[in-house]
Structures are given as C-alpha cells and as structure tokens.
Amino acid sequence: MAYLDVSDVTLTFKGIAALMGVSFTVEQGTIASLIGPNGAGKTSMLNCISGRYIPDGGAAGPCSIKLDGECLLSMPAHKRTELGLSRTFQNIALFKGLSVLDNLMVGRHSRMNYGILSSIMYWGKAVRHEEAHRRRVEDVIDFLNLSPYRHQHAGRLPYGVQKRVELGRALAAEPKLILLDEPMAGMNLEETEDMARYILDISEEWGVTVLLVEHDMGVVMDISDKVVVIDFGQKIAEGSPDEVQANKDVIAAYLGTEEATFTGR
Structure with a gap:
C-alpha cells in the first residue's frame, strides 16, 4: 500500500479548474517530485494534501487523499500535522x-x-x-x-x-511525510546544492518521505525516486526520472514541441 495515496482529486475556484482528477502515489521513505509549468496546479495539490484547500466533494464525498491508510479529507490541518504531515511554503x-x-x-x-x-x-x-x-x-x-x-x-x-x-x-x-514547496527558489548554485543534500539526508538518515515541488530540473532528476508531471491541472506523466524525461507529453508541455530534447541544468 502506498504511503501517500492521492486519488481523483479535483479542485475548482468559481468554475475555474485548478486540478482535474489527479491521482498519484508516493511510497514510504522515497523522494517524489511534483513538477509542471507555472500555474499547472502543483502548489494547489500541496494545499489539498496539507488541509489548506478542500478538494471538490472533499469531506462529504469519498476519501481521495490517504496518508498511511488514514483519510485526510475529514481532518483539519492541525490534525494532519499530528498524524505526521509537515510542510514548507513557496514564500x-x-x-x-x-x-x-x-x-x-x-x-x-x-x-x-x-x-x-x-x-x-x-x-x-x-x-x-x-x-x-x-x-x-x-x-x-x-x-x-x-x-x-x-x-x-x-x-x-x-x-x-x-x-x-x-x-x-x-x-x-517530527514529520513522517514532508511537503516541500520550491525549497530551492531564489537560491544560488551553492545554496541549491546544499539544500539538495539536506533533502537526500532527510530521506536517507531521518527516514522521512518527501514530496517536492521544484522548478530546477537538474535537482529533480538527480534526487527523485519518482516524478509526477502536472500540466493545466491534469497529470500527464508519472514514473522514474528517466521515464519522465523521455515522455513526449512532458517534452511538449515544457518546450512546446515533441521533437525537442528534455534536459536538466
């Protein structure tokens, strides 16, 4: 059973869809990255997991976000923290x-x-x-x-x-799952490398499962066990870094053409 199980999450704001039926899993003790172009819905997904946003149909409908088998949608944010969920913010x-x-x-x-x-x-x-x-x-x-x-x-x-x-x-x-929203944003190369090392150590030495939102593709591909790609609120790919880099839909979303080559830094 996946440690974090996100299933069919939809989130709208006054009719505008931020997320549309997004599903993915994160295994315990791994580093998973959630990537996509600006405005794709990445931070909205973290907000749904942490309790800042309630997905459409949330607490009143079927559970669509589980942490270690526990349904999160009926829990307020502070209860999710007590369960072992923690996060950082983009700003x-x-x-x-x-x-x-x-x-x-x-x-x-x-x-x-x-x-x-x-x-x-x-x-x-x-x-x-x-x-x-x-x-x-x-x-x-x-x-x-x-x-x-x-x-x-x-x-x-x-x-x-x-x-x-x-x-x-x-x-x-003392989180069991930590959500990191662009932890390297605005950093220079040395600071970015230090932060990447800390994230690896958090996973390997502290045993914390990591879900990372990050725009630095070099870092994402270097440290992630799994990568989930969102574009316009929909998941377009999920797999290992190598699989995602070779995915034509991902290449098109980032570079606008399937013939282009997807690379990191």
Missing part, C-alpha cells in the same frame, strides 16, 4: 521577529501535550517536555548547520539561511 513564512531557535520551537507545538496550568507555572511535566522539545530542536539545528544563527532574528538572516530555517521548522514537528 518564506517565518516569524521574522523571533530567533531561529524560537521559530523551530514553534514547529514543536503539535507535540506539546501539557496543560495550561503547567505552562503558566512552568513546573513538573511542562519542564520535562520543554527539555525534550529543546533537544529535538537542537538536533535539527545541528543537522542543518544553523548553530551560528541560533539566537539571531530570522528576519535578519540571508535568504538562503531563512529557507533552511523554514525547512528546520518543518522537521522539528
């Missing part, structure tokens, strides 16, 4: 006035289960849990080489470092 969405450490601690919120009284008094269970959450965050800081920035305000950091902090906040939630 950086950090708390810029907070330190890197505090931003990552926000990612632990869904794992905090002590009561209001313990939080106010800060004793007993609250203290023990806070120490455990802090250890997890420190692991993430070390993993992403964020130690020099630990106590700096996130909004004052270089762009590439902010993207790492956003990734770290998603990792702090």
Whole structure:
C-alpha cells in the first residue's frame, strides 16, 4: 500500500479548474517530485494534501487523499500535522521577529501535550517536555548547520539561511511525510546544492518521505525516486526520472514541441 495515496482529486475556484482528477502515489521513505509549468496546479495539490484547500466533494464525498491508510479529507490541518504531515511554503513564512531557535520551537507545538496550568507555572511535566522539545530542536539545528544563527532574528538572516530555517521548522514537528514547496527558489548554485543534500539526508538518515515541488530540473532528476508531471491541472506523466524525461507529453508541455530534447541544468 502506498504511503501517500492521492486519488481523483479535483479542485475548482468559481468554475475555474485548478486540478482535474489527479491521482498519484508516493511510497514510504522515497523522494517524489511534483513538477509542471507555472500555474499547472502543483502548489494547489500541496494545499489539498496539507488541509489548506478542500478538494471538490472533499469531506462529504469519498476519501481521495490517504496518508498511511488514514483519510485526510475529514481532518483539519492541525490534525494532519499530528498524524505526521509537515510542510514548507513557496514564500518564506517565518516569524521574522523571533530567533531561529524560537521559530523551530514553534514547529514543536503539535507535540506539546501539557496543560495550561503547567505552562503558566512552568513546573513538573511542562519542564520535562520543554527539555525534550529543546533537544529535538537542537538536533535539527545541528543537522542543518544553523548553530551560528541560533539566537539571531530570522528576519535578519540571508535568504538562503531563512529557507533552511523554514525547512528546520518543518522537521522539528517530527514529520513522517514532508511537503516541500520550491525549497530551492531564489537560491544560488551553492545554496541549491546544499539544500539538495539536506533533502537526500532527510530521506536517507531521518527516514522521512518527501514530496517536492521544484522548478530546477537538474535537482529533480538527480534526487527523485519518482516524478509526477502536472500540466493545466491534469497529470500527464508519472514514473522514474528517466521515464519522465523521455515522455513526449512532458517534452511538449515544457518546450512546446515533441521533437525537442528534455534536459536538466
């Protein structure tokens, strides 16, 4: 059984179709990439999975998005996080006035289960849990080489470092599936290569399943186990990087002609 199973997802906005009957699967422990031209519906799909959007017929109709066999459509976004789903955003969405450490601690919120009284008094269970959450965050800081920035305000950091902090906040939630929306956007070559390495390590060392939306075809083809291609809200291809690169529909969608050659960077 697929770890993430997306089946026949349709999403419309006032009659305009963003997604039309899109289906695909992601196996546990793998890196899958969702690609397509601008406006194809990639971020809309991530929003449907994470709970920001409800597909047409969603909670009232048959389940069309499952994570590890659990139907997601009837769950609010915070419940999906508790189930093991986490994400980053195309545009950086950090708390810029907070330190890197505090931003990552926000990612632990869904794992905090002590009561209001313990939080106010800060004793007993609250203290023990806070120490455990802090250890997890420190692991993430070390993993992403964020130690020099630990106590700096996130909004004052270089762009590439902010993207790492956003990734770290998603990792702090201990996800089983992480959705990455253009994590390399706006980065230079060195930053892109570093981010690609982190994503590989997230999958291989941390055992997290990854669904990646990315426009850098060199990165996508290098690190993905599976590639799903969407164009005008419809899936036009799904398979290994080699299979997708050779697909005539994919070549036509990106380059406008079936005779062209599809290449990465």
